[in-house]
Amino acid sequence: MNVYDGVFRTILNDCRKLIIPVINEIFGEAYTGEEEIQFFPNEHFIDQQDEADKERITDTNFTVFGKAPKKYHIECESSYPDGRITIRLFEYDAQIALDEGEVTEETLTVTFPNTAVLYLRIYKKTPDKMKYVIVTPGGTVRYDVPIMKVQTYSLDDIFEKGLLMLIPFYIFSHEKSFPEYNNNEQKLAELKTEYQEILERLDKLEKQGVIGAFDKQTIIDLSGDVINKIAQKYKNVQKGIGGMMRGALIETSARTILNQGINQGISQGISQGISQNQRETALRMLKRGKLAVDEIAEDTGLSIAEVEQLAGLQTV
Numbered sequence: 001m002n003v004y005d006g007v008f009r010t011i012l013n014d015c016r017k018l019i020i021p022v023i024n025e026i027f028g029e030a031y032t033g034e035e036e037i038q039f040f041p042n043e044h045f046i047d048q049q050d051e052a053d054k055e056r057i058t059d060t061n062f063t064v065f066g067k068a069p070k071k072y073h074i075e076c077e078s079s080y081p082d083g084r085i086t087i088r089l090f091e092y093d094a095q096i097a098l099d100e101g102e103v104t105e106e107t108l109t110v111t112f113p114n115t116a117v118l119y120l121r122i123y124k125k126t127p128d129k130m131k132y133v134i135v136t137p138g139g140t141v142r143y144d145v146p147i148m149k150v151q152t153y154s155l156d157d158i159f160e161k162g163l164l165m166l167i168p169f170y171i172f173s174h175e176k177s178f179p180e181y182n183n184n185e186q187k188l189a190e191l192k193t194e195y196q197e198i199l200e201r202l203d204k205l206e207k208q209g210v211i212g213a214f215d216k217q218t219i220i221d222l223s224g225d226v227i228n229k230i231a232q233k234y235k236n237v238q239k240g241i242g243g244m245m246r247g248a249l250i251e252t253s254a255r256t257i258l259n260q261g262i263n264q265g266i267s268q269g270i271s272q273g274i275s276q277n278q279r280e281t282a283l284r285m286l287k288r289g290k291l292a293v294d295e296i297a298e299d300t301g302l303s304i305a306e307v308e309q310l311a312g313l314q315t316v
Helices: 003-014 016-027 084-099 155-160 164-183 185-207 213-230 235-247 253-259 276-288 293-300 304-315
Strands: 036-039 043-046 054-057 062-065 069-077 102-104 107-109 114-119 129-136 139-149
Touching: 003 016, 003 069, 003 164, 003 213, 016 036, 016 062, 016 069, 016 114, 016 139, 016 164, 069 084, 084 114, 084 129, 155 164, 155 185, 164 185, 164 213, 164 235, 185 213, 185 235, 213 235, 213 276, 276 293, 276 304, 293 304
Parallel strands: 069 114, 114 139
Antiparallel strands: 036 062, 043 054, 062 069, 102 107, 129 139
């Protein structure tokens, strides 16, 4: 699994509500964001006739429970479109459908997911959609697999449409200019200004209650991971933009409560002294493993002792 796949899966697993606006954009849905989302195992084993079964790991496999449950499968792709992607995608879809197929009186019913691909890079050969044509004895089935081209979305598009999970990949729209940024301080400063705007707009959304502190920090952390990978040959870009992401501070509602003097303290016991919001935020940060205990304590408004106790609970 490459870094970009890992970032895509992490933001989905840790901030799963952020997928809803993307689903709305790709499939023309009208989900509100309050729907339940249920994720399913990403590992599938493809039957092989003359060799051992091979494991296929999908990027996402989940159901959104709106007016009616709908299953979705979305892949994140940065490589050149060479046809093999479409084959791999269909393998995933067929196995997802088969894994959850139902047999009633010798009748097998399989349901294929709504599938799409997020292309991080755009090539001349990158299509606007893929297509499945399945020829069966009972007739031919044809349907499209939509493609979201991440680089075609401006910052205004991303924020106006709520496509926040695209932010870690926004740097791909600047990839071709890395040599210029790396050797031109003025151009690099312009890019840094753009990323400062991203941080400020995320801060604003957090203050408005649109996103939580943890979601905001996850977007920032993963943006830094992508920048460090994609710009590894361009040290000025990596240090300048990646450094901004690493240096961004989290401001949580828990810290605000603490500043107002409403912290109950560890003396009342960890189960009473920590709000549910603080506890969940700290536990998720511990799970991510990105920050030290003292940093988590500062960002959540907890004491170091409280965070250490939560860390101890994780290992039990």
